Amino acid sequence: MHELPVTEEIVRIATEHAGAKRIIAIHLVIGELTSFIDDAIQFYFDLIAPDTPAEGATLHFRRVAVRFRCRNCATEFEPVNHDWHCPACEALGGEVIAGKEFHVESIEVDV
Numbered sequence: 675m676h677e678l679p680v681t682e683e684i685v686r687i688a689t690e691h692a693g694a695k696r697i698i699a700i701h702l703v704i705g706e707l708t709s710f711i712d713d714a715i716q717f718y719f720d721l722i723a724p725d726t727p728a729e730g731a732t733l734h735f736r737r738v739a740v741r742f743r744c745r746n747c748a749t750e751f752e753p754v755n756h757d758w759h760c761p762a763c764e765a766l767g768g769e770v771i772a773g774k775e776f777h778v779e780s781i782e783v784d785v
């Protein structure tokens with residue numbers, strides 16, 4: 675499962691930013707084009723977080739929808755029902771302008 679290394683990274687980043695403070699919550703942004711599964715990240719987090727400042731922190735997931743910019747006519751669109759055709763000119767797919775995100779948006783620490 676590729677969620678393990680990314681979850682380790684999440685804990686590392688959060689711990690680094692928290693300093694010695696206890697982490698209450700971690701807000702994550704995950705694009706729909708990534709294959710990361712919330713439950714799997716939560717699962718690994720529960721394994722990794724104990725004995726770190728992130729122990730007991732709540733994970734919040736914000737999903738970002740996929741967005742394309744058509745290579746043919748530059749229309750920006752969100753695919754509906756996995757139909758990746760441009761609604762304006764019917765060209766397939768295009769440049770991905772959103773949906774590949776994966777990062778820690780913010781953390782909340784105990785003050």
Ligand SMILES: [Zn+2]
Nearest residue numbers: 744747760763
């Ligand atoms: Zn188009």
